Amino acid sequence: MDDPEERFTDLYDRHYRSVLGYALLRVERDVAEDVSSETFLVAWRRLDDLPEPPLPWLLGVARNLLAKQRDSRHRRQALVDRIAALHREQVGGDVAEHVADREAALAALSALPEQDVEAMVFATWYGLPPEQAAAVMGCSVRTYNVRLHRARKRLNQALRVGYPSRRMA
Secondary structure (H helix, E strand, O other), rough: OEEEEEEEEHHHHHHHHHHHHHHOOOOOOOHHHHHHHHHHHHHHHHHHOOOOOOOHHHHHHHHHHHHHHHHHHHHHHHHHHHHHHHHHHHHHHOHHHHHHHHHHHHHHHHOOHHHHHHHHHHHOOOOOHHHHHHHHHOHHHHHHHHHHHHHHHHHHHHHHOOOOOOOOO
């Protein structure tokens, strides 16, 4: 088979179920489907470099993608935990009065994409100016400013869902 599309279709037909099954043993269905799709995207890009047999290589790619996802979830949770700890330190005294606000804020924050949280953390937690934050994120200052604006907007919307009668600034 010399046609790349035919080779890829054959590869996909022969191995998709195995890759998906591997991922399903480790994560929930929607994540497993995403990892499987991304595995075959990598395979398409590296089609000429695939070893024989390709299944072990495909499973290795899926394994690496699952590890990246797991690390990402751990980083996000660690950030949420740090913010919660900082909030507890600042509030002091009787925390019961602030539980609802804190829980809504943490839920809204943890629901945001990692890139949104990262943009806000660089601006608020570390106090980086846009030029430095953009350099850390590997994008232009303009792109960073747009990301930060959209992240703040999404957080504001998420907080409003938790408090429909309250207007957030």
